[in-house]
Amino acid sequence: MPDLKGALIGCGFFAVNQMHGWNDVKGAAIVAICDRDPKRLKIVGDQFGIVRRYTDAAQMFADGGFEFVDIATTVNSHRALVEMAAAHRVPAICQKPFAPTLADAKAMVAACAAAGIPLMIHENFRWQTPIQAVRKALDSGAIGTPFWGRFSFRSGYDVFSGQPYLAEGKRFIIEDLGIHTLDIARYILGDVTALSARTKRVNPKINGEDVATILLDHDSGATSIVDVSYATKQATEPFPETLIEIDGTEGSLRLSQGYELQVTNAGGTVNSDVAPTLLPWASRPWHNIQESVFAIQQHWTDSLRHGKETSTSGADNLKTFALVEAAYESAASKATVDIGTLL
Ligand code: NAD
Ligand code: 89V
Incomplete structure (x- = not known):
């Protein structure tokens, strides 16, 4: 089976771990990245050899060509980006914390359920x-x-x-x-x-x-x-x-x-x-967290391939x-x- 194609939004401090993790994951590969900061986009794009680069997530979704999105931005952008994924029916991973408020988090779960797409919160610990x-x-x-x-x-x-x-x-x-x-x-x-x-x-x-x-x-x-x-x-x-x-x-x-x-x-x-x-x-000392990034991303990939609910789905993470x-x-x-x- 060919690798699932993924796109990553947010190329900041922590996303570098996620990009390394994706390199190790069996069955998925990142084909496009997005950051509104062109400097971060260049650093991560060059480090991981990603050619398709965007400063605008809406443009990246409009161009498509990926089967899931990994949202690695800070909390205030999570709801808009997850709702964008739902609007394009693209399965989504969203970094913790889920959202600024529980009401936002519930709306994100509802949007993904209505679109029929899986949502996983990157709750890796x-x-x-x-x-x-x-x-x-x-x-x-x-x-x-x-x-x-x-x-x-x-x-x-x-x-x-x-x-x-x-x-x-x-x-x-x-x-x-x-x-x-x-x-x-x-x-x-x-x-x-x-x-x-x-x-x-x-x-x-x-x-x-x-x-x-x-x-x-x-x-x-x-x-x-x-x-x-x-x-x-x-x-x-x-x-x-x-x-x-x-x-x-x-x-x-x-x-x-x-x-x-x-x-x-x-x-x-x-x-x-x-x-x-x-x-x-x-x-060290981040290796404990870094290994769990790889583990949760492998779990996402296996779950998406087999149509299974993830351990830290949006519904689970509301709790x-x-x-x-x-x-x-x-x-x-x-x-x-x-x-x-x-x-
Ligand atoms: P950061 O500020 O270093 O990086 C965020 C990046 O997202 C920035 O480069 C910013 O330009 C970009 N961005 C923000 N909004 C955007 C948008 N709408 N479109 C495109 N790009 C956008 O932050 P960070 O430290 O990497 O943290 C990111 C997330 O990861 C946070 O939610 C944080 O809590 C989480 N985090 C998780 C762990 C973990 O172990 N799970 C560890 C550290 C951080
Ligand atoms: O895992 C995290 O969410 C990090 C840290 C370990 C520093 O709290 O932000």
């Missing part, structure tokens, strides 16, 4: 090797039924030099990074019924919150904590590792710094190394995005938010 290893350990029944969890991302890494817009928005860590951690909590312990949150801004040079602590009630009856910080200076910087603790009826599981997974039950304790692969184009909205609402009101009222 659940595709990281260590997170997949945690999922597998739970699926094996090694710790019985989980009743408590903690999903923790605490770092002092300077994310602002690569992504200066992160310092500018009124919202920061929940919308940008907590969104991944909340998605991991859903992926590991299931959907969430209610949530309460507290936030803080520690770094005086940014506009949004850089610390958040979120308490989640899961459908299953489990309780979990999602705690995220970009204001935490430690002896060994863990960026970009998500650390996980799960207690179950038959044992417990700990994913600790250095990508070590420990599973304990009546049979004893098993330690394993669940470190991500350092792909040839990747660089993660609702947790983001709920966390901001709860932090402002100090009340617990019922997730069902948002969906």
Whole structure:
């Protein structure tokens, strides 16, 4: 079967990882790129040898010749670009965060459903090797039924030099990074019924919150904590590792710094190394994220070829995005938010 032809919109900081990922994916290839900034268009076009280049997404869609689009722009353009894809009946991947508001995200899901095209949110953290290893350990029944969890991302890494817009928005860590951690909590312990949150801004040079602590009630009856910080200076910087603790009826599981997974039950304790692969184009410490970019893009390609729903479809990701909205609402009101009222 020939490769699926794709087009990519947004040739910025993160898209370079996506372009490397597409080079490695079996069954798809990028044939056209678009960025409204001609400098970024040239840098990425030259680096990856893409001849078809556009500064206007509408023109690229009008010219066509591709079977899916990968939207790698920042959040404010997501709705217009996904709706453009829907209008042209082109299956779409959209980077996280889904949209500026839950109402926009719902409209995007509705537009794609009406057009009959798949929509996947590029929510890649659940595709990281260590997170997949945690999922597998739970699926094996090694710790019985989980009743408590903690999903923790605490770092002092300077994310602002690569992504200066992160310092500018009124919202920061929940919308940008907590969104991944909340998605991991859903992926590991299931959907969430209610949530309460507290936030803080520690770094005086940014506009949004850089610390958040979120308490989640899961459908299953489990309780979990999602705690995220970009204001935490430690002896060994863990960026970009998500650390996980799960207690179950038959044992417990700990994913600790250095990508070590420990599973304990009546049979004893098993330690394993669940470190991500350092792909040839990747660089530490980003390799954990970079490998998951390749993984989610391969998943998209396989799903599109076989007509299957993706793990992080638009419909699925509404349930993660609702947790983001709920966390901001709860932090402002100090009340617990019922997730069902948002969906
Ligand atoms: P960036 O600002 O470096 O790049 C965005 C690019 O999109 C820019 O070059 C800009 O000119 C272009 N662009 C914006 N609107 C456009 C439009 N309408 N048409 C054509 N081009 C347009 O941003 P970034 O850091 O690469 O982030 C992009 C997205 O990736 C964000 O949503 C961010 O949250 C997400 N991101 C995801 C991960 C992850 O692991 N999933 C990591 C980093 C960033
Ligand atoms: O993954 C992300 O969305 C990135 C970072 C890891 C820096 O938060 O923006």
